Amino acid sequence: MYELKKTLGFFSGTALFLNIVIGAGLLILPGIVYQQVGQDAIASWILVSLISIPxxxxxxxxxxxxxxxxxxxYYAEKAFGNIGKSFATLLLLGAVVFGLPSIALTGAYYFSAILPFQYHFYAALLILLPTLLHLFSGKHISTITTAISSTVIVFIIILLFFAIRDTQGIEAVKLPHINNNIFDLLSPFMIIFFAFTGWEIGAHSAEEFKNPKRDFPIAMLFSFLITTILYLTVAFLVQQEENITDPLTPFIGILKKSLGDKAVLLVSLLATLIVFANLFGAIWGVSRLIYSLSRDKIIPKYFSLTNKQGTPIYAIILANTALLFVLALDYYNFLSIESMLSIAGQNFLILYGVASCALFFLSKKLLFKIISITVVLIMSIIIIFGGVFLPYPLTILIISYVINFTGNKN
Structure with a gap:
């Protein structure tokens, strides 16, 4: 069988996107940004979130x-042919195969604070458990997705309640300096922008929506709004806390006012749960990419086989194997979490540019072309001035040409 089941609606789709987008960065990034720009942090978060909307x-x-x-x-193929598809595929596979193990390691670091042990073991479990859920959940996958996302959101809201309870109130909000210009506010752009990645993975699920034209955009919008509100709330709380000793764990310091030493346990549990949810949603998206490549005969068609519930089981197994392999490379010191994040980050940036260019060529509507040009300009500025090693995407493009040429020759 070669068809995916249409199991997603508005609620389950929103939940899936939240699982993909909300990561452990929710508890880390606001502290790092505040350390860089101080009282301008909230304004920086708002500005980058607005830039992310297009x-x-x-x-x-x-x-x-x-x-x-x-x-x-798929969008790259429709716009630019096989070379475009090869280019986007290599970038996306590189982003997720190197990015997801780094996320698993982040969750493992937190969990080892609760139960000390080899964190690569915990990282492997965080990859394996979501994989097993996908393999054996079948038709109940949308229910499980909603349950995981709901649990994460409820947990976050409860902890935010305790944190907000001890603030001095809205009148105490520290506003950014009026004299600071937009370039100062954008200085932590790359750090904040990492919080708004993930919807490119969620795009792989569009085919599984029961009513994609109605529910897909609503799920995208609501997941973006919820994610933005959560990050702004945490950023606000960090900004109110004057005695942050560690910018990587600001939420622990904030919650210690209310919960004492229990804050370490609760934040560590929350971070682990967030990472689990993140990997659950991301493995879904990666397996669907592998399924699509197999269906299009780019990789063996074996990986497009599904079970009776429409689950691409072999694609999921392949995705899991690739993630565990990269994790093993880190274990044996062939990689580092910094290098994994660097590869993933620049790949995502370039992919956004590819998607924007694809929309420009595929759409006949002037408004859509204007939006795509706007995003291409934004991505170009970031790529040029954001430290992306330009020979890297050029190398990927050359490899794409080679793949396409070899395929045509055969």
């Missing part, structure tokens, strides 16, 4: 008009 719109439009499990690779 990117979200790009993937929403593409998902509505071109719902396909291939996601951005």
């Amino acid at each position: 990117i979200l719109i790009i993937f929403t439009i593409l998902g509505i008009y071109f719902p396909n499990s291939g996601g951005v690779t």
